Amino acid sequence: MKLQAVSNRKLYIQIADQIRDQILAGAVEPGRQLPSERDLAVSLGVSRPTVREALIALEVAGFVEVRVGVGAFVRDQSKGSAALPDEGHSPIEIIRVRRLLEPEAAALASQNISPEGTARMAEAMRRMQAETAGNRWSSESDRMLHLTIAEGSGNSMLREVLDLLWNSRFEVVDTKFHEHLASMSEVRTHIMDDHARIVAGIVQGNAEAAREAMAAHLDFVSAAMLGAWD
Known part of the structure; x- marks a missing residue:
């Protein structure tokens, strides 16, 4: 055989x-x-x-x-190169799973988030606004906002799954993927506006607005990842 x-x-x-x-x-x-x-x-x-x-x-x-x-x-290979990063996940698959889960997390957070969670969202937004004004982007403040929303959902299993997804977001291929996205000022500005709409829906207790805003945000990021770069 x-x-x-x-x-x-x-x-x-x-x-x-x-x-x-x-x-x-x-x-x-x-x-x-x-x-x-x-x-x-x-x-x-x-x-x-x-x-x-x-x-x-x-x-x-x-x-x-x-x-x-x-x-x-x-690139010139005379100085050598590293092994291909074979251990991580597909960035495209990660964003697709986030698209399935995070809109519902935002809707749940609009009904369950604590005052401390609301304050933490506001702090994440302040950090991102300062970064956007300075033509830079920090994945840490982005993570802070999204996982605060996940925590605010009141569903511990959903929070754990989203935490796992965000840990995958910091793998080397995914990190480089998002560095390229963040290098485009129009993308940074659009994401900032998206985040503001998500937070507004949650603070107002409007589940549908929060869900739709998060879905639109992740659709935009997905489209930006898939858009032509060359």
């Missing part, structure tokens, strides 16, 4: 493996731009989001430099 080994590696890592091997073989010289996401997706028979995750994994490992709005460029 002849059997082939089954790979359980994430698809985007398998794609990154192929591109890395081509780089190391000299198929693309240092400083040269890789084919566009669209062309890579067609050649590999995968989706553009999968290609994007692969490129960011390659960027984390030091094989390419991703320039938002331009494309991915091969």
Whole structure:
């Protein structure tokens, strides 16, 4: 009986493996731009989001430099590079699960959040406003707001699941993904406005407004992650 080994590696890592091997073989010289996401997706028979995750994994490992709005460029390998980050989760999968859970967490928080939770949301908003005004973005203040809302839902299991998702948000590929998003001022401003609407719905005790605002926010982030960068 002849059997082939089954790979359980994430698809985007398998794609990154192929591109890395081509780089190391000299198929693309240092400083040269890789084919566009669209062309890579067609050649590999995968989706553009999968290609994007692969490129960011390659960027984390030091094989390419991703320039938002331009494309991915091969880096000089003479100083070596790191192993591909094979342990984390797919950023696209993380945001999709958050989209399933966080709108309901916001709706529940509008009915259950404590005065301390409301104060903590206000503090997170103050921090994010200062960061946005200074053309920077902190994942910590973003996490503070979202997990305060999860805590305010009054559902401990929902809070634990969302805490797990946010821990995954700080894995290296996901972190780099969001760094690229945060580099765009229009994205930072839109997210700030989204957060203000979410908090307003919760403070007003309006479950539907809070739910819709959170859903719209996560839809925007998802669309920004999937939008064309090259």
